[in-house]
Amino acid sequence: MIAWPSTQARPSQWLQLFRRPAVPAPAPLQGWRDAASQAALAALGVVLPYSSAGVSMVLGMLLLLAGCSLGTMRRTESWREPTAAIGLLLFAYIALHTLLDGPWTLAGVSAVNKYHELLLFPVLLALIGSTTRPQAFLWGLAAGSLGYAIAHWLSPWLPALESELTPRRISAGFCLALSAYLLLHEKGRWVWLWRGIAAFLAFTVLTRIDGRTGFVVLLLLAVWTVWRQSPRNWRLPAAGVVGLVVVLVALASPPVNKRLTETWTGLQSMRLDTGTSTSIRLALLTNGWTVAADHQPLGVGYGRYAQFHEPVARQRLSREPGWKPESASWEVLSNNPHNEYLLQLACGGLAGLALFLAWLAAPALRRDPDGRAPPALVGLVIAFAFACLFNSLLMDFTEGHYYMAVLAFLLARERRATAPPPPA
Numbered sequence: 001m002i003a004w005p006s007t008q009a010r011p012s013q014w015l016q017l018f019r020r021p022a023v024p025a026p027a028p029l030q031g032w033r034d035a036a037s038q039a040a041l042a043a044l045g046v047v048l049p050y051s052s053a054g055v056s057m058v059l060g061m062l063l064l065l066a067g068c069s070l071g072t073m074r075r076t077e078s079w080r081e082p083t084a085a086i087g088l089l090l091f092a093y094i095a096l097h098t099l100l101d102g103p104w105t106l107a108g109v110s111a112v113n114k115y116h117e118l119l120l121f122p123v124l125l126a127l128i129g130s131t132t133r134p135q136a137f138l139w140g141l142a143a144g145s146l147g148y149a150i151a152h153w154l155s156p157w158l159p160a161l162e163s164e165l166t167p168r169r170i171s172a173g174f175c176l177a178l179s180a181y182l183l184l185h186e187k188g189r190w191v192w193l194w195r196g197i198a199a200f201l202a203f204t205v206l207t208r209i210d211g212r213t214g215f216v217v218l219l220l221l222a223v224w225t226v227w228r229q230s231p232r233n234w235r236l237p238a239a240g241v242v243g244l245v246v247v248l249v250a251l252a253s254p255p256v257n258k259r260l261t262e263t264w265t266g267l268q269s270m271r272l273d274t275g276t277s278t279s280i281r282l283a284l285l286t287n288g289w290t291v292a293a294d295h296q297p298l299g300v301g302y303g304r305y306a307q308f309h310e311p312v313a314r315q316r317l318s319r320e321p322g323w324k325p326e327s328a329s330w331e332v333l334s335n336n337p338h339n340e341y342l343l344q345l346a347c348g349g350l351a352g353l354a355l356f357l358a359w360l361a362a363p364a365l366r367r368d369p370d371g372r373a374p375p376a377l378v379g380l381v382i383a384f385a386f387a388c389l390f391n392s393l394l395m396d397f398t399e400g401h402y403y404m405a406v407l408a409f410l411l412a413r414e415r416r417a418t419a420p421p422p423p424a
Contacts, residue, residue: 013221128408173217216386216390
């Protein structure tokens with residue numbers, strides 16, 4: 001029978017008679033979606049450290065699964081997470097800034113697309129948070145990182161593989177160092193497996209990957225881990241000892257010695273046209289600061305950095321002895337200063353830099369019910385923030401995808417720990 005409201009009922013109670021009751025999704029269908037989400041998250045973890053194309057394809061699958069579960073996605077309210085909300089605001093600012101710079105060209109669309117991680121982050125956060133076994137992502141990441149590390153050990157005997165890995169040394173060192181850190185903080189029945197893989201990944205970064213970013217990130221994370229886990233009175237000496245041990249191990253590594261020698265030589269000459277990696281970075285930073293300082297408070301636009309950078313680079317290089325314009329394409333045609341903070345300041349102005357800093361700080365300021373900052377989450381943010389001093393990590397697809405996915409995994413786990421899972 002129909003339960004009619006009383007004559008004194010409010011209008012909203014009468015309207016309930018005309019609303020169709022919510023019909024829950026059939027259990028088999030819901031189970032299929034959950035299993036597909038777990039498989040897709042595992043696949044995302046596998047390809048995350050090394051394949052931007054693979055990540056794009058898996059993200060397309062995840063978006064399709066999210067579209068099939070809009071009700072569940074909505075109930076997670078992932079957009080209310082400060083990191084997601086500020087990220088959406090930053091993406092909107094980048095898109096609007098690029099649109100107003102005009103005209104809306106292919107270069108402008110490409111510039112905005114480089115920050116699509118900010119737009120996809122709430123979706124990924126909701127998917128991981130609503131999946132019954134989000135650890136599938138961690139298993140995939142461990143497998144992908146382990147396979148990627150093994151590939152670096154096999155590369156001396158496979159020239160084709162070595163030529164494929166060499167241009168990716170920055171992203172490889174960054175991703176494997178962070179994977180080692182993430183696995184080191186995992187607990188449970190598989191703790192020794194996680195720690196064994198973490199040790200192998202860290203050793204690979206120190207001895208097989210020719211990239212300074214990975215070395216520095218690994219050293220920073222090692223010191224931070226010991227600092228967090230040591231008694232208060234022993235934090236400083238323990239962190240100092242561990243940092244010294246990592247440095248000594250690194251000094252015994254040929255790739256580290258090679259990059260240290262190159263860095264020291266570049267800093268001694270301070271010539272911007274010597275063609276070394278250090279001179280390239282010095283030149284890009286110098287030119288980037290000039291572009292940023294001359295175009296405040298709004299910046300030059302996210303799709304027009306190269307246009308404003310070229311004349312600055314040519315003018316500076318013209319003062320170097322023996323400079324040949326045709327041999328300096330790497331600097332003249334650069335589209336970023338290899339520093340995310342400087343890139344945001346130069347392209348988006350003071351507002352762009354402020355939004356980026358707020359987005360970066362939001363997860364590190366998160367606290368658990370006991371008022372403590374989750375160590376794995378804070379370490380991830382510290383490493384990314386430090387590496388952004390030497391690279392445009394948010395703009396780079398591999399590093400940007402990696403940080404977005406791991407950050408979503410850690411934040412989803414924190415959200416699940418402090419609130420019941422959303423209803424199916």
